Amino acid sequence: MLSRWIDHAVHLVLLVCVVITLLTTVVVVALLGKESFLFFQQVPLWEFLFGTRWEPLLEPKSFGVLPLVVGTLKIVIGSIAIALPLGLLIATYLSEFASGRMRSAIKPVLEILAGIPTVVYGYFALTFVTPLIRTLFPDTQIFNAASAAIVVGIMILPMISSLCDDAFQALPNSLREGAYALGATQYEVAVQVILPSAAARVGAAVILALSRAIGETMAVTLAAGATPQMSLGFLESIQTMTAYIVQVSLGDIPADGIEYLTCYAVGLLLFVMTLIMNIIGNHFITKTHKLHS
Amino acid sequence: MSEPLKDNNFSLETRNLSICYGEKQVVRQVNLSISSHQVTAVIGPSGCGKSTLLRTLNRMNDFIPNFSMEGEVLFQGKNLYEPSIDPGDIRQKIGMVFQRPNPFPKTIYKNVIWGPKIHGYKGNLQDLAEDALKRAALWDEVKDRLNDSALRLSGGQQQRLCIARAIAMNPEVILMDEPCSALDPGATARIEDLIQELRNNYTIVTVTHNMQQAARISDQTAFLYEGELVEYGATKKIFTQPEKKRTEDYITGRFG
Numbered sequence: 227m228l229s230r231w232i233d234h235a236v237h238l239v240l241l242v243c244v245v246i247t248l249l250t251t252v253v254v255v256a257l258l259g260k261e262s263f264l265f266f267q268q269v270p271l272w273e274f275l276f277g278t279r280w281e282p283l284l285e286p287k288s289f290g291v292l293p294l295v296v297g298t299l300k301i302v303i304g305s306i307a308i309a310l311p312l313g314l315l316i317a318t319y320l321s322e323f324a325s326g327r328m329r330s331a332i333k334p335v336l337e338i339l340a341g342i343p344t345v346v347y348g349y350f351a352l353t354f355v356t357p358l359i360r361t362l363f364p365d366t367q368i369f370n371a372a373s374a375a376i377v378v379g380i381m382i383l384p385m386i387s388s389l390c391d392d393a394f395q396a397l398p399n400s401l402r403e404g405a406y407a408l409g410a411t412q413y414e415v416a417v418q419v420i421l422p423s424a425a426a427r428v429g430a431a432v433i434l435a436l437s438r439a440i441g442e443t444m445a446v447t448l449a450a451g452a453t454p455q456m457s458l459g460f461l462e463s464i465q466t467m468t469a470y471i472v473q474v475s476l477g478d479i480p481a482d483g484i485e486y487l488t489c490y491a492v493g494l495l496l497f498v499m500t501l502i503m504n505i506i507g508n509h510f511i512t513k514t515h516k517l518h519s
Numbered sequence: 520m521s522e523p524l525k526d527n528n529f530s531l532e533t534r535n536l537s538i539c540y541g542e543k544q545v546v547r548q549v550n551l552s553i554s555s556h557q558v559t560a561v562i563g564p565s566g567c568g569k570s571t572l573l574r575t576l577n578r579m580n581d582f583i584p585n586f587s588m589e590g591e592v593l594f595q596g597k598n599l600y601e602p603s604i605d606p607g608d609i610r611q612k613i614g615m616v617f618q619r620p621n622p623f624p625k626t627i628y629k630n631v632i633w634g635p636k637i638h639g640y641k642g643n644l645q646d647l648a649e650d651a652l653k654r655a656a657l658w659d660e661v662k663d664r665l666n667d668s669a670l671r672l673s674g675g676q677q678q679r680l681c682i683a684r685a686i687a688m689n690p691e692v693i694l695m696d697e698p699c700s701a702l703d704p705g706a707t708a709r710i711e712d713l714i715q716e717l718r719n720n721y722t723i724v725t726v727t728h729n730m731q732q733a734a735r736i737s738d739q740t741a742f743l744y745e746g747e748l749v750e751y752g753a754t755k756k757i758f759t760q761p762e763k764k765r766t767e768d769y770i771t772g773r774f775g
Contacts, residue, residue, distance in 0.1 A: 398621070400617060400621035401621055401623065403579065403582075403615075403617060403621065404617065404621040404623065404681065404684075405623070405633075406579065406582070406610065407577070407579060407610055407614060407615035407617075407685070408610065408611070408614070408637075408684065408685075408688055409608065409609075409610040409611035409634065409638060409688070410607070410634070410637055411607060414637050418633070422624070422625070423624045
């Protein structure tokens with residue numbers, strides 16, 4: 227009788243936990259939606275999405291979010307350009323070339339890389355990466371997109387390499403045997419059989435990493451600057467969506483003004499972007515699971 | 520390296536071959552001479568070492584970390600395990616078909632030509648693919664959809680594709696590790712017919728736990744029991760007048 231009662235109690239506690247999580251999500255989304263709604267009553271949606279000047283704090287005010295989106299995209303593209311090739315090389319080495327001992331030595335190092343606080347990465351960008359870039363390109367501004375993109379690339383590297391490693395390891399060994407039985411070398415098996423066979427899951431890994439890079443805040447706030455602008459250069463100061471939210475949250479801006487509401491609009495856009503990325507990424511993963519089973 | 524003996528009609532020979540996985544001995548002192556252009560079946564109960572023995576014939580056991588062996592495996596008179604030998608070269612001449620069909624997740628066409636292509640095949644790849652698929656008795660079923668994914672074929676078709684893939688390398692020997700164990704009876708019959716035809720051009724060594732199959736398709740049969748070669752000879756003789764008591768017990772179904 228007692229054990230039955232405990233069963234019920236456990237069930238209830240677990241259910242409450244789930245409900246709290248769900249409620250939190252609903253409340254956050256509702257709050258984002260409500261405040262954004264107030265914002266879009268004053269600023270038309272198309273002006274926000276397609277305007278090319280972001281100056282909500284200065285007169286004359288302007289609410290075109292594109293400069294922030296461009297800043298974010300620079301970080302995303304730059305970081306993926308670094309993390310994808312490196313991550314694939316690491317994963318290929320770990321999965322196809324490394325001995326068991328080598329593997330168990332390298333994996334924890336990657337996990338440490340993933341565990342470094344993002345503020346440390348930001349500081350590292352500012353005090354190490356930027357000076358390095360400036361010795362190569364003296365015109366580089368103190369705050370610049372390149373430096374932040376590089377450290378965000380290092381930040382998402384463990385994620386990409388471990389997801390790709392999982393993707394390679396999930397392939398049946400019979401696939402490798404089939405290739406080796408045709409006289410293939412390790413290199414040919416890795417590049418021509420394993421990599422293409424895991425392509426969909428590698429794609430999913432990239433998309434999940436993209437969404438992580440979009441949402442990354444601390445490093446870009448510290449190292450990329452606070453100058454929202456439409457430009458193509460990586461060596462100049464930018465501002466990302468996340469960094470803008472930090473800037474407004476920390477400044478002394480009245481909580482009832484339009485300036486304050488911009489935070490929610492930008493936050494909502496950020497949320498939608500990462501949500502779409504995650505949905506696409508998970509879709510990739512389930513699709514390939516079906517293919518293999 | 521000495522010239523292979525021209526009048527020697529043995530394609531593969533094992534001499535005092537013993538194989539261990541770690542401490543565990545799986546094959547003991549096996550001497551087996553496999554004739555060219557014949558089908559040799561290796562039979563025996565599960566775990567008797569027949570797959571291990573087969574995989575030693577084209578060095579596919581090299582990938583198993585604690586694998587070790589003693590003795591020699593001679594291919595055309597040369598020891599396959601000599602340090603100067605590149606296992607990749609061996610596997611080009613001694614192909615292999617596995618227990619479960621394992622086509623690459625590429626198109627049918629690319630599956631067939633992948634092997635020749637990585638080794639820099641100079642001739643016409645399309646002709647090569649057609650020829651290999653014809654020899655594997657798959658051409659008529661796939662000729663109109665060579666660019667479809669190989670994974671969309673049925674299990675039996677996939678296995679014949681794997682045979683075509685091996686044939687495209689123009690090997691001397693094709694090793695088959697229970698090639699029908701994952702297939703239904705219809706697909707099994709087709710593969711068995713195919714093996715009969717392939718004998719004209721290739722030396723075939725097949726492992727099977729299915730005695731009827733061994734009796735149907737092979738010229739020579741080797742009976743392996745607990746890692747030892749109990750009896751080896753013409754299939755007809757093994758199945759009608761075995762010399763050893765243990766062989767007789769096994770083929771009459773008294774154990775195994």
